[in-house]
Amino acid sequence: MDAARLEERPVVVDAPLCSRFRTPRSACVTCAELCPTGAIRIADRGAEIVGTCHGCGVCFAACPNGAFRISGKNDQTVLSTIRDRCASPPATFRIRCARGDAPADLVVPCLGRLTEVLLLEPLRLGASATEILEPPCEACPSARAVAELPNLLRRARSLAELVGRGREAVREQRVPLRGHPERRERPVTRRDFLRAMRGQAAGPAATSLAEAPGRDGTGGSSFRDLLEQRRESVKRSLLLDCLRGFPKRDGGTPEVPSPSPATVAVPAREAPLAELTVTPRCTGCGVCATLCPTGAITANWTERDFVLSFRPWDCTNCQVCVIVCGPRAIRARGTVRLDSLLRAQAVSLLQARRATCRLCRDAFPADGADICPLCTHQQKRQAAALHLLFKERGP
Amino acid sequence: MAEVGAFMPEEMVQASITKKGPKQLALWVDLEYCIGCHACTMACKAENNTPVGVDYNRVTEVEVGEFRDPQRKPELRVYFVPMPCMHCGKPACLAACPVGAITKRKEDGIVLINKDKCIGCKYCAWACPFGHPQFNAEAQVMEKCTLCVHRVSKGLRPACVDTCVARTRFFGEMDDLIRLIREKRAERVSLGFVGGKTTTDPSILYTK
Numbered sequence: 001m002d003a004a005r006l007e008e009r010p011v012v013v014d015a016p017l018c019s020r021f022r023t024p025r026s027a028c029v030t031c032a033e034l035c036p037t038g039a040i041r042i043a044d045r046g047a048e049i050v051g052t053c054h055g056c057g058v059c060f061a062a063c064p065n066g067a068f069r070i071s072g073k074n075d076q077t078v079l080s081t082i083r084d085r086c087a088s089p090p091a092t093f094r095i096r097c098a099r100g101d102a103p104a105d106l107v108v109p110c111l112g113r114l115t116e117v118l119l120l121e122p123l124r125l126g127a128s129a130t131e132i133l134e135p136p137c138e139a140c141p142s143a144r145a146v147a148e149l150p151n152l153l154r155r156a157r158s159l160a161e162l163v164g165r166g167r168e169a170v171r172e173q174r175v176p177l178r179g180h181p182e183r184r185e186r187p188v189t190r191r192d193f194l195r196a197m198r199g200q201a202a203g204p205a206a207t208s209l210a211e212a213p214g215r216d217g218t219g220g221s222s223f224r225d226l227l228e229q230r231r232e233s234v235k236r237s238l239l240l241d242c243l244r245g246f247p248k249r250d251g252g253t254p255e256v257p258s259p260s261p262a263t264v265a266v267p268a269r270e271a272p273l274a275e276l277t278v279t280p281r282c283t284g285c286g287v288c289a290t291l292c293p294t295g296a297i298t299a300n301w302t303e304r305d306f307v308l309s310f311r312p313w314d315c316t317n318c319q320v321c322v323i324v325c326g327p328r329a330i331r332a333r334g335t336v337r338l339d340s341l342l343r344a345q346a347v348s349l350l351q352a353r354r355a356t357c358r359l360c361r362d363a364f365p366a367d368g369a370d371i372c373p374l375c376t377h378q379q380k381r382q383a384a385a386l387h388l389l390f391k392e393r394g395p
Numbered sequence: 396m397a398e399v400g401a402f403m404p405e406e407m408v409q410a411s412i413t414k415k416g417p418k419q420l421a422l423w424v425d426l427e428y429c430i431g432c433h434a435c436t437m438a439c440k441a442e443n444n445t446p447v448g449v450d451y452n453r454v455t456e457v458e459v460g461e462f463r464d465p466q467r468k469p470e471l472r473v474y475f476v477p478m479p480c481m482h483c484g485k486p487a488c489l490a491a492c493p494v495g496a497i498t499k500r501k502e503d504g505i506v507l508i509n510k511d512k513c514i515g516c517k518y519c520a521w522a523c524p525f526g527h528p529q530f531n532a533e534a535q536v537m538e539k540c541t542l543c544v545h546r547v548s549k550g551l552r553p554a555c556v557d558t559c560v561a562r563t564r565f566f567g568e569m570d571d572l573i574r575l576i577r578e579k580r581a582e583r584v585s586l587g588f589v590g591g592k593t594t595t596d597p598s599i600l601y602t603k
Contacts, residue, residue, distance in 0.1 A: 024495040044495070222511035223494070287493055287516040324493040326518045361448060362532055374517055378526030382455065385525050385589045386476060389601060390459050 010055025010072055013047050016231045017067035019318045021046025022291045026320055031059040031068070034112060036142035058112040058145040061152070064272075064316040065293045066235025073109075075238050079121055082106060086125035092171075093122035096133035099140055102175040104133055111137070112145030116272065117239045119156040119170055120163075124245050129169050130156075135177040154270045159239075162264045162338045163246040230295040233316065239272075240313060243342060264338040271336035273315040274322075278308060278349040282329040283373060284365045288321035297321055301354060306365050308350040312340035419484070419504035419569040419598050420542060422556065423576060424477055426603040428563040431456065431475030435555035435564065439479075442543060442554035449529045451540035452479045452555050474603060477564075479555070480527050480540035481589065482506045484596030488539075491522035504569075504598065505544055510536045524594050572600055 019026040020042050031047050032040040039051030040059060047059075047067065060068040060075070085105050086093070095118070096104035097111045105122075108114060111134060119130045132153070137146045157167040221229075268274060276297075284306050286299035296314035300307045321330050330349075340347075352365035357372035364372040431454060439445070439452040454477045462469035482499075486506050489497040496512035497519060499505070508519070508528070513536040520528040520537065528539040543553035551557070556566040565572060580602055587601040 023493050025493055223496075223509075224511055224514065227514065283517075285516045285518070287514065287518070290514045290516070291493065326491065326493070326516070326521060359448070360530055360532070362530055374520055378520060378523075380526075381524055382478065382526040386455065386457050389476070389587045389589045390457060390474070390603075 009049065009053060010070065011049060011053050011057065011059060012069050012071075013049060014067045014069050014231055015046050016226045016229050017065040017233060017293045018046035018063070019065065019067075019293055019320050021067075022227065022293055023320055023324050025323050026318070027323075028064075028318065030062045030064070030148070034058050034062040034145050034147060036110065036112070036145040054109070056109040056113055056142075056145070058110055058142075060235065061113050061115045062148055063235075064318045066233045066316075067293070069234075075115060075117060075234065078106070078108070078118060079238065082118070082121050083125065086122055086127065089122070089126035091127065092129045092131050093127040094131045094133055095119075096175065097135065099178045100133045100135040100175045101178040102133045110142050110145050111149055112142070112147075114149070114152060115235060115239070116152065116156045116159055117235075117242045119152075120159060120239075120242050123160060123163075123165050123169055124242055129171055132170075132172045133175040134172050135175050139177055151270055154266075155272055158264055158266045158270075158338055159243065159272075159341075162342070163243055165246075227290060233294050233314075236294065236314065236316060240341065265335045266338060268317070268332055268334050268336050271317055271338065273312050273336060273338070273341060274317045274319070275312070275333040275336045275340070276310055276315075276321065276347075276349060277331050277333060279329045279331070280350075281327040282308065282350050282352075282365065283327055284308075284352070284363070285326065287324050287326065288330055291320050291324050293318060293320060297349070301363050304354055306350070306352045306354050306363070307348060310347045310349050311344075312347060313342075313344060417504060418502065419482070420547065421482065421504075421567070421569040421572055421598040421600060422479065422542075422553070423565040423567075423572045423600040423602070425563040425565075425580075426474050426476060426601055428561045429454075429475045429477070430561050431473075432560055434558050434560050435477055438554040438558035439540070442546075443541070445538065446531060446533050449531050449538055451529075451538070452477055454478070476589070476601070477555070478525060478527065478589065479599060480506060480542070481525055481595070481597030481599045482542060483598060487522040487524060487595050488519035488528060491518040493518060503547070505542050505547075506539075507541055507544065508537055508539060510534070510538075513537050525589060525597070569598060569600075576600065576602060 015021045019028045029042055032042050036056060036058060037052050037054060039049055039053045041048050041050045055070065055072050057070045057073065060066055060070055090105060094104040095106045095108060095114065096102055098107060098109050111132060122130050137143050153170060153172065156170045160169045161167050284299070289297045289299035294314045294316055296311050298309050300309065319332065322332050354363050355366035356363055357375055358370045359375040360372060362372065433454050436450055436452050436454055440450060443451055445451060454475050457474045457476055458471065459474060460469065460471035461467065462471055482505055486497065486499055489499060489506065493516060494512050494514055496509045498507055498509065500507065515530065515535040515537060517530055517537060520530065528537045531538045546553060552566045556564045565575060567575070587603065588597045589599065589601065
């Protein structure tokens with residue numbers, strides 16, 4: 001089997017960014033729930049594309065980490081379309097889906113495909129508002145794909161407010177539904193048909209070859225190697241580029257190099273990032289740093305200190321760190337201030353002196369003892385277990 | 396024994412001593428005859444090539460009895476309890492692992508850590524009721540007794556069983572071991588599990 005042909009699939013999973021790949025404790029099923037064709041399955045190695053993928057890209061938009069790679073119309077190509085269109089920016093930039101019946105500046109396969117950056121980029125380029133032309137989605141066979149659209153709009157509006165454009169800069173408008181999906185100009189040829197069939201067969205064939213190395217570019221290297229490979233989240237870096245490209249609020253004079261962005265606080269559930277706090281119960285195990293999909297948390301042991309630092313602009317609010325923390329030391333705040341997306345200032349979550357355990361010789365955050373809390377705990381556990389074994393011989 | 400058979404059919408006797416369940420390889424350690432020579436610890440260390448500080452099979456000493464009370468006859472005894480991994484039926488370490496690196500093999504019930512997946516977070520050590528998993532600082536992974544899975548798969552016994560000087564260790568399937576214990580020590584057996592049988596369902600059998 002020629003693996004290169006299987007690689008031609010329209011969407012592939014970037015496993016190291018998938019929360020489900022990094023920890024089986026994550027309960028994230030957003031991509032599987034939103035995929036209009038139900039082509040995504042969540043398995044041991046995270047999200048997998050098993051069914052007929054249309055390449056609509058809803059999964060990429062749905063995933064907080066953007067753990068999918070679209071080979072066709074990905075965000076970069078759509079953004080360049082927007083830039084072309086905005087060479088002379090329209091007052092209102094209209095976006096519709098393939099089934100919406102209205103003139104528009106940009107057509108996406110489905111409104112579920114939209115990401116924050118696609119809504120904000122026209123504003124950055126000079127449009128006074130972005131308008132989503134929304135047909136009655138409940139009548140569409142892909143209705144499940146737009147389940148997250150209200151959340152996306154809330155996030156985009158908060159971000160628009162953050163960059164000083166006001167919440168009303170992102171609007172929606174009802175339009176009628178087109179009777180049939182758009183037809184291609186060119187009639188379907190036999191070659192088109194066979195190509196489509198090959199595309200449909202590729203997913204199941206790849207699944208049957210699941211054990212073969214080299215699949216999705218993830219095979220061949222071990223889980224630990226993949227964890228350590230930090231993949232940049234394209235979704236996030238495009239959004240940050242866009243947000244930072246907005247003109248500064250106070251004119252951006254050279255005397256004030258980093259003007260303070262608007263302070264916008266939103267409920268944590270609809271925020272694109274989390275605000276984390278760490279209690280002193282932290283044992284310095286570094287699980288949060290190891291498993292964070294985007295590498296927003298780093299745990300650093302130096303000669304003398306342990307520092308847990310957090311880069312909020314990389315955080316995607318996937319909650320993996322909160323879920324995996326054993327001592328429940330890491331917490332997410334209920335409200336999130338969005339301006340930390342623009343301030344490139346790392347936050348120090350925890351700072352402690354370094355101590356080395358006399359028994360296991362591993363470093364731990366100092367608490368005055370020379371044996372680490374784990375070794376003490378293990379000794380107690382062992383003694384308690386043995387006590388139960390010999391209990392019956394007691395008086 | 397013949398009279399027992401007269402009262403009770405043989406298969407009922409067998410059923411009463413045979414645990415029905417998935418296959419589980421186990422060890423039986425006869426504490427009565429363990430002399431605390433630590434040969435099993437050393438054999439294990441040599442077999443698994445563990446670094447300093449990591450021992451899959453530590454032997455702990457337990458003093459049982461009371462001698463301070465003048466009213467009672469002093470009855471003291473020191474037991475040597477080898478503490479390998481208990482290969483629990485419901486492993487607490489498996490439940491605690493944040494990356495799913497720990498598996499309990501269906502075919503023989505051995506609990507193993509996948510070192511390719513382990514991220515060395517030590518959560519299994521926190522969770523284990525027997526304080527068994529240990530951190531290998533060189534490889535930055537957790538390690539624990541594998542019941543010498545590499546030997547078992549070749550049809551050999553674990554190194555600690557083969558090396559035991561006092562022949563106090565026996566290896567086999569749990570059901571067979573229980574039958575063996577009944578045969579050897581039927582009249583005064585007191586079968587024990589470290590930590591009791593209820594918590595995580597440990598599989599290493601002790602008699603004393």
